[in-house]
Amino acid sequence: MLHRLAPPALHARLWMALQRRVLAWGRMVYLGAVVLVLTLSPSTYAHPARRSLMQRIYLETAPILPGFTVLAALLSLVLTRIVVVTALSYGLTAYALEMVIRVLVLELIPLTAALFVALRCTIPSGAALAQLRHAGHLDALRRAGADPVRAELLPRVAAGVFACITLAALSCVVALVMAYLGVYGFNLAGLPSYTRMFGQVFSPAVTLVFGLKTLLSSLAVAVIPLASALYDEGEALSQQSELGGLARMFAVLLLIEVASLVGNYY
Amino acid sequence: MNATPPSPPPAAPEALRPVAHLELKAAALLLFTLALIVGSVMYLLYARGAFEPTQTLVLVADDSEGVVVGMDMTFSGFPIGRVRRIELADEGNARIVVDVARKDAHWLRVSSVFTLVRGMVGGTAIRAYSGLPNDDPLPDGAVRPVLRGDATSEIPQLMASARELLGNLNALTAQDAALASSLAQVRTLTERLNAPGGALQVLMGNAQDAGKVLAALDRTNALLTRIDGLAAKTDTQLYGPGGLMPQVQASVAQLGGLLADTRATLKKVDAVLAEAQAVGANVREGTADLGALRAEVESNLRKIDQLVGDIQRKWPFARDTEIKLP
Secondary structure, eight states: OHHHHSOOOHHHHHHHHHHHHHHHHHHHHHHHHHHHHHHHSGGGGSHHHHHHHHHHHHHHHTTHHHHHHHHHHHHHHHHHHHHHHHHHHHTOHHHHHHHHIIIIIIIIHHHHHHHHHIIIIIHHHHHHHHHHHHTTHHHHHHHTTOOHIIIIIHHHHHHHHHHHHHHHHHHHHHHHHHHHHHHHOSOSTTHHHHHHHHHHHSOHHHHHHHHHHHHHHHHHHHHHHHHHHHHOOTTSOHHHHHHHHHHHHHHHHHHHHHHHHHHHHO | OOOOOOOOOOOOSSOOOOOTTHHHHHHHHHHHHHHHHHHHHHHHHHHTTTTSOEEEEEEEESOOTTOOTTOEEEETTEEEEEEEEEEEOTTSOEEEEEEEEGGGGGGOBTTOEEEEEEOSSSOEEEEEEOSOTTSOBOOTTEEEEEEEEESTTHHHHHHHHHHHHHHHHHHHHSTTSHHHHHHHHHHHHHHHHHSTTHHHHHHHSSHHHHHHHHHHHHHHHHHHHHHHHHHHHHHHHHHSTTSHHHHHHHHHHHHHHHHHHHHHHHHHHHHHHHHHHHHHHHHHHHHHHHHHHHHHHHHHHHHHHHHHHHHHHHOTTOOOOOOOOO
């Protein structure tokens, strides 16, 4: 009895931790693949499921759209002003606008959109899903012959991805407009040179990296919190699991950002 | 027995709030997102010149460092083209393929010059200059050399020169350098100059020689005094009453009268010469008449000779000169 209560040896603990981590990452990847397959299968968009999907997408995107747009506009305006004033004091005004677009549109805004969606949509959705699982709702679904992944998880993931892409697209447009207004003011005189510079910044490679980054960030933000909510086990505390999911999400976001920076600048 | 009874699949406990006109709103949201993405893509394509007709210009440079695909080619500061491709030519040169917008291509002429400039700060810039705006327009696919102007390429040379200059300065200002010893000698010289009789001592080298110079100056002063007296006496003898100069003036006056007489005599000689010329002219005319007279006399003599000949032939007593043979 005493032997059973004694704490396990260090290597055993390390082994267990490693197992847990590998299992969590494996489940996350697996769930992501399942969601992708379900997204591409036409049955997902059949009538009853479609309504639930549309409702989820609308309810998770529309309410946060105005707030985030205002936030993005303010952030863009302030950062543009800071960069332009600093560049002016160094005599590098010609490079200020390009820097603003690179920093804001390429790097900051998509990341901000992903984090905003994570905080406002997918992490609460994950918590709700975990509550459902604890309440036995998912088991009840399984017993009733329904697929909990298709019924509860997929709409949430799809809503998260959609919200993330919409917010990123909208905030990029808002940031572009705000950067233009911050530099040129309310006139169209600078539009040709601005457009030309925008075209120079968004070379095909940079555009590809930007698109992939936005897509992967949205997937990471949507899948990881929900996967950790769906799969946590009894022996691990729920709170620990949620925190682990958040940590994994931030780690993946960081990796995506680093990879995009490497792709853009190396 | 706490077993939960098998329930029919249940609606989720956290039921979503109902949304009026859900399908319409969701479709509008989807369309909005789609429009954002499509609009962004179209704007990007427009910004990258996808909808703009272009003509190609190939710039040949010996080094394409700093040139990147997508960078602008400017004319008077305005972008008129962008680099589409950079490739290595068979000759080892860099070929920079530039797309020039057709609407701006008229700025480029056959005689246009293209430069590739690398500044100290910022990127490389390709610039076009058209000196003769009335030249023929640049044809599509033209190949032109590009001149390089590199502000940073002068830096190594500049640094080498600066290093050499600093080395020379160091050598000049070293403790045992020639400049330091020269300055020390200048200081000694200045001290000697400031001493009484310094300048002369500096010039002559020692005090004895300087003393000799002073003595020579004194003697020169005495000599000058004597020369002054001599000059006063000479003045009296030259310009005084009964001196040399009044006599010279009288002689000059006499010489003036003599010259007037000579001038009158010469005038007479001129008149005589004029008469002699007239005589000469008469003699020349007489000589010409003599020629004519002589010719006439000669012709008369010839006629007389001929007449005498005729008379002799016709004269009955003419001598028969013929010898008649029996």
